[in-house]
Amino acid sequence: MEHVELFFKSIFIDNMVFATFLGMCSYLAVSKKVSTAVGLGAAVIFVLAITVPLNWLLDQYILQPGALAWLGDEYASYDLSFLSFIMFIATIATMVQLVEIVVEKFSPSLYNSLGIFLPLIAVNCAILGGSLFMQSREIASLGLAFNYGISSGIGWFLAILSIAAIREKIRYSNVPPALRGLGITFIITGLMAIGFMSFGGMLTGGDEEATPEVESAVIETIKEDIEKEEAKLESDLEVAENTNK
Missing domain, CATH: 1.20.5 (Single alpha-helices involved in coiled-coils or other helix-helix interfaces)
Structure with a gap:
């Protein structure tokens, strides 16, 4: 039950884009075409699914105060939490480089359409936010960390896919000149955020x-x-x- 609740809560209620507005630069820049949005969204899911569990292991066995106790009693007092950002970013950059190599190898057209935004996943705040939220929420197991990484990625994927589909259709709509472009996109994003947050009632549970x-x-x-x-x-x-x- 805990896994299911975390999965749906991360997708709808704590959505990276609509709840915390992380990863907005890529969300706005790569959401003009559905095909490009799908490619970037899949890459974000992959990176989050790998980096969040890896960073959970780093946090549990290296970074937390006393995490090095498995090396011996003399290391039990060590506190390497000040290295969290450096270690998390290093893990993310490595995985993004791997994704870039794979996409370039198997889908050159997608690689060219994503352009500079594919390597910029390494500095996408949604990716780092996933690891930091995992740490702050004190996720208790590797399985939950993997669940949280995938579900957060799916939430970001749904967000960029939805806005890309709307932006493709809105080209043929009579939008007021002052709102064309980013103006109407921000308005739609706000309305979608309200819609996603309304799912909160699904996971509150019944009265005991x-x-x-x-x-x-x-x-x-x-x-x-x-x-x-x-x-x-x-x-x-x-x-x-x-x-x-």
Whole structure:
């Protein structure tokens, strides 16, 4: 259940684009065509799926205070958390370089269409944000870290795919001149963010079943409130009758 909740929450409620507005430069620049958006979105999913679990391992076994205890008691007091950014970025840059080599090898057309934005995944704040959110939310296992990486990537993929599809269609719409280009794109992004955030009600869970003790306490409280209101009403009626006399 924890895996399922994390998966859907990362895609819809904590969406990288619509909830935290990370990766907006690539989101805006590469979302003019659906084909290009699909390629970049798939690359982001791959990079997040690899880097978040790798950085989780780095955080658990190297960077956290006392994480080096597995090397011996003399290393248990070491705190290398100040190296988090450097280590995370190094991992991300390595994986992005791997993605760039693979895309150039197997899909030269996609490589050319993505242009400079493919190597810029290394400095995409959504990629680094995935590892930092993983660290701050204290994800407890490697499986959850992998789940979070994939689901965050899918959320970013859905965001850029949706806006790319809308922008392809909006070319044929009568948009006011002052809003053409980035203006209408930001407006649509804001509306989509509201739509995605509305999924929050799906994962709040139902109310826990009330125990008999709680139910009886609630009933007693309601009875007391009713009795107080009746007493107050009778008192007001007596005052009103005396006034009339």
